[in-house]
Amino acid sequence: MNYEEVMKLALERGFYFPSCEVYSDANAGFWEYGPSGVGLKNKFLELWRRELIRRDGMMEIDGSQIMSKSVFEASGHLGNFADPIIKCTKCNSTYRADRTIAEIANIEIPESADLNEFDNAINENKIKCPKCKGDFGTTKKFNMMFKVGIGPQEEEAYLRPETCQSIFVDFPRLFKTMRGKLPLGIAQVGKSFRNEIAPRQSLLRLREFYQAEIEVFCNPRRLDEVEKFAEIENTIIRVQTDAEPISMTCKEALESGTVPNKFVAYYLGILTEFYEKTGIDVSKSRFRKLGDKEKAFYAEVAFDFEVETTIGWLELVACNYRSDYDLSSHAKMSKEKFEVMDNDEKVLPHVFEISMGIDRSLYTILEHSLKNDKEHERMVLSLKPYLSPVHVGILSLVKKDGLKEKTDEIFLNIKRKFDAFLDHSGAIGRRYRRLDEIGAPFAITVDHQTLEDNTVTIRKRDSMEQSRVDISKIDSILLESVGFP
């Protein structure tokens, strides 16, 4: 299904909707999750924990969203996360100073240069607004971080633009107190904040968004000593280095030099296995190797995990080999020691990052799962059962003759074990359709026969098949069917 259909479902069924929508000063780039969206998000994260965190023996932390100025001085975000921008005094169009100057006057000025250099180049080359020929004002730095004032003195601090800085600054304590050993993965789920110039398309470009980030700390001299590599050597990943993505096993990716070492190949492998289990069609995915111009300022090697949707390729995960960029910057700035012992060797660990955009991933799951079943005139959200916000609908065929009471009784026994939804009202077909739209894989219906022999019918979402089972079997059937793989 396309963006429009997913949006309609999201609004009608409580997946997500605009923030503060009752007020006219609501800002762009802020959306909230409703009950169905939260259900899906929680289960997605549980799967992430199982498939990446627990599988690899990582630690998870939960850091502050507001962090001090020094953190971002050290991380480079105060300097590099800002673009030099120029604004036309006539038509208000905003451009990046470095790019506009390069295009018009063919002069390369690095984006980190002094602001005067841009102004001088603009004056000397008489650069005007390409749109209206108006004059540009002076160059300014536009920083994408939200600044906040702490306490009555309003001390300068920032909302984090990525979650991972807590992981870096916490690394020395965690390594010591948690008895760390390289390679060590530290993960965090939480919100990040970026003051985007033009937020667009609901969950796909937000100013406040969820990330699930993993930073794996490693000894840079032992990147090919990865025993776990055997687990994924035959896992197929799709890698794009130039025109087209090519399917290959992790082993082939390594041997052909497409992926630089076993360490990186291993994580690309388990990441693909994770996304396969979310129900996203990974045959429409690719790890796109980024060129020097596209890479973030901290990245040495970078692969974007992208998935094809009806609105084009979407970047869901950034995989960056950040080397010792972060730890050495924080060591220098804080004067703390970030080296650790790896066997008998003292090393400043390198970092491989798997930075996942949760909101975009959820959108992609919805788009890839939503089906129009024309034969039965219904929309079906074919989520993996373990990701569904509602595992099972508990329905009475009719309310009367004691069926309602019997249904309530079954619901009462089940509601703490599974995400169950009780529904008595309206035609049975309509209730099935509603459950189909929020992706509930099962519906249990109580009918007159139930009162005679204690059996119910259980209906499957995708096939619409029904079978009759004893009430005592419900628990074990559901447990087996909606459990995580």
Add this chain to the structure above:
RNA sequence: GCAGUUAUAGUACAGUCUGGUUAGUACUCGUGCUUGCCAAGUACGUGACCCGGGUUCAAAUCCCGGUAACUGCACCA
């Protein structure tokens, strides 16, 4: 941030050009009846003109400003 388009119930749309009675339709939603396993029927019901200002006897409708969404451009560390 620029340009264009748009903004009416939970959703999708009509009405606005040409200001004027109770803002209409479909689906949805709630309650009853009916049927008794796949959006049926039936009756009743809930529910909306994006926000602010102006013009006018009178504004959902005209004008100005704001906000948001969509599309394109630019941006996306």
